[in-house]
Amino acid sequence: MSDIKPAPQTHIITADCPSQPGTVDVVTRFLYEQGFYINEIHSFDDTDKKRFFIRIEFRPDDEQAFDHNSFCSEFDKRAREFDMQWQLASSPFKSKVVIMVSKHDHCLNDLLYRYRTGDLAIEIPAIISNHPDLEELAKWHGIPYYHLPISKETKPEQEAKVWQIIQDCEADLVVLARYMQVLSSDMCKKLSGKAINIHHSLLPGFKGARPYYQAYDRGIKLVGATAHYVSDDLDEGPIISQGVETVDHCYYPQDLAAKGRDIECLTLSRAVRCHIEHRIFLHGQKTVVFAK
Numbered sequence: 001m002s003d004i005k006p007a008p009q010t011h012i013i014t015a016d017c018p019s020q021p022g023t024v025d026v027v028t029r030f031l032y033e034q035g036f037y038i039n040e041i042h043s044f045d046d047t048d049k050k051r052f053f054i055r056i057e058f059r060p061d062d063e064q065a066f067d068h069n070s071f072c073s074e075f076d077k078r079a080r081e082f083d084m085q086w087q088l089a090s091s092p093f094k095s096k097v098v099i100m101v102s103k104h105d106h107c108l109n110d111l112l113y114r115y116r117t118g119d120l121a122i123e124i125p126a127i128i129s130n131h132p133d134l135e136e137l138a139k140w141h142g143i144p145y146y147h148l149p150i151s152k153e154t155k156p157e158q159e160a161k162v163w164q165i166i167q168d169c170e171a172d173l174v175v176l177a178r179y180m181q182v183l184s185s186d187m188c189k190k191l192s193g194k195a196i197n198i199h200h201s202l203l204p205g206f207k208g209a210r211p212y213y214q215a216y217d218r219g220i221k222l223v224g225a226t227a228h229y230v231s232d233d234l235d236e237g238p239i240i241s242q243g244v245e246t247v248d249h250c251y252y253p254q255d256l257a258a259k260g261r262d263i264e265c266l267t268l269s270r271a272v273r274c275h276i277e278h279r280i281f282l283h284g285q286k287t288v289v290f291a292k
Contacts, residue, residue: 009066010039010059012093012278015079015086019050026078027054034071037061042290046283053281055290066090087278095172095276097122098165100179101129107177107198108134110265111272112141120269122276125169128162130181150181159187166191173275176230177268188232193282195230196275197237198268200260201244212256223247223256225264227271229282238287240274243267 013031017023024043031038040057060066072088079086101108108127114120127138130150138145146165150158166174174195183191201224206214215223224244231237243263247256274280274289281288 008059010057010091011036011066012055012057012089013075013086014053014055014089014278014281015084016051016053016281017079017082017084019045019047019052020082023052023082023084024054026082026084027056030075030078031056031058034074035061042279044288044290046288049283051283053283053288053290055279089278093121093276095122096169097124097173097175097272097276098126098128098169098171099124099175099177100162101127101134101177102180103131103133104178104180104261105134105137106261107265107268108137110269111175111177112137114269116141120273120276122272125171126165128165130158130179155184159184163187163190173272174230175268175272178264182234183230185232188230191230193229196227196240196268196271197230197235198225198227198264198271199235200264201225201242210253212260213253215256216251216253219249220256221247223251223259223263225260225267227267229287238282238285240271240280240287240289241267241291243270 013027015027028038028041036058037060038056038058041055043052043054045052068088068090075086099108099111111120112124115122115124124141124143126144126146127134128146128148130148132147135145135147148158148161172194174191176195176197178198200211201222222244224242226239227241228235228237228239243266245259245263247259251259274291279290
């Protein structure tokens with residue numbers, strides 16, 4: 001028999017409250033008194049908005065059993081004194097992620113690889129697309145694929161089906177992995193804080209078709225991508241992650257597009273990781289992100 005002991009269960013507590021003395025102490029002292037060991041801690045005080053944010057990953061200092069209800073009940077008593085909003089997550093951290101995609105497969109491929117290898121601790125109960133092109137890829141991974149065509153006339157009906165799938169899957173997160181459709185205001189509201197989109201960084205300067213050709217004609221020197229939460233303002237939701245690389249006159253439109261695809265994959269996966277690891281706080285129109 002193996003002498004290797006299983007890793008102790010880990011927990012993540014995230015909290016935010018009005019800025020005031022003792023905000024770090026109220027959390028860390030409680031964890032110390034309860035016999036927990038802190039693996040990782042991040043905090044930020046927004047002096048402009050007078051708002052404090054903290055994220056702590058912790059584990060039992062011994063093999064004691066973790067009583068979720070007791071922990072929440074006791075910590076809530078202290079949190080209320082600071083008007084603290086808080087959440088607790090416990091391992092194994094396996095978020096259910098529904099992916100939406102159109103025809104471009106690079107972001108989907110990257111997420112599927114990270115899912116398959118365990119690099120991202122996620123489950124993918126469904127892939128939704130307005131085109132049939134990527135169904136075989138989903139089948140190869142054993143993931144249900146829903147082909148839901150859309151037109152201006154059928155948009156409400158199509159989105160109702162999409163929303164039903166998301167609910168049936170009990171999805172924690174929806175990822176628009178180059179889903180080339182604009183979500184309705186109603187869908188954006190339903191998915192507020194629970195849907196991540198990715199787009200190239202050439203916006204808003206090079207809108208519409210063939211953006212990389214437009215960029216090439218203007219001699220662009222930077223190519224990048226932005227991952228953000230979906231909002232009713234198209235491509236202007238709270239930013240989670242951005243990536244950028246320099247290019248030069250040697251890059252033809254197809255080279256710019258290839259570079260852009262690589263950056264989109266990395267930027268989107270980074271944003272998904274931050275979300276599933278509870279590293280993001282929505283803070284008005286922007287985010288506080290405690291990246292590793």
